[in-house]
Amino acid sequence: MKKVHLITCIACFLISLSYAQKKADLQDINTTWAKFYKAFETLDYTLMAEIHAKDLVRVSGGRRIIDYDSYINNYKAGFERDKAAGQTSNISLRFFERLCNDSTASERGVYKLVRNKGTDEEQAYYGQFHVLFKKRDGKWKITMDYDSSEGGTIGEDDYNKAFAIDDFDKFLN
Template sequence: MQRILLSIILPLLFALPLKAQKDSVQRVINKEVWVPFIKAFNEGNTEAFLAVHSKDVSRVVENSIWDYKEYAQHTREGNAAMKEHKQAQKLELRFTRRVVNGNRAYDVGYYKGTATDADGTSRSYYGKFTVLLRKEKGQWKILMDQDSPEDASEATFQKASPME
């Protein structure tokens, strides 16, 4: 009986430090990437937004892949249009899968964006994101970013886990 209990308990004891380590790394990723990403997105701050991305970033959009230069250009244009039309935006993220392996991480989840026009009219939109991150010079950066409206709704957003 003792052997059976030990065979159950010992693997759990070794798994707990690994889960704690993974959670700790995810908190660092949240602090270094997701918190500034959301803040910069909501403020329309292009430079702060780009700062959380690797210079090697690939942004997958529909049927094309943008490099850093193209991504920066589209981000600048989008933020300029938002400011010109006096629009505000709010982005929220929730996660369905988070994997960390050394200096790479993989995050999948749903976002909810709310755009508010100058007259106060607002509308929400949803998407599913997939992101590959890489630690560069001691700092986590987004290496690949892709999102789509596939299976995205208020319901799928609410089912996903909020950022801790």
């Protein structure tokens, strides 16, 4: 009986290891998020193009669904308009769910977009997001990006309740 119990415990442990998220995968995904942040800071749409898959599905909550080309062209036009107007953008993410294996990830959380930070025209915008990643050619690419302000109900409190991008321990099994 002890032998059967020991074998069962070992089997359960090995199965749990096969499903456990790895900190290294989350850190690797964060390299993609770093480019996302940098795209906003520098108003560089080419960084957005680099981190999104060509078969991207982009959903703007309650409004529309667009493809990769439309999404990137919208950023190109918007970032160029912002540069010409002297506007700035900083985005940050906090998470309430991060699930991944070695090839697929699902991440949900709250974003905060600050326009014209540190000026009299500073404005902050909040929304929830859900992003799906696929690892392609060794790099994490965003294949689905959904966000919504949930009718304007997402705010600073929601943002603060979620976990920081580098708070990996909250998401390890």
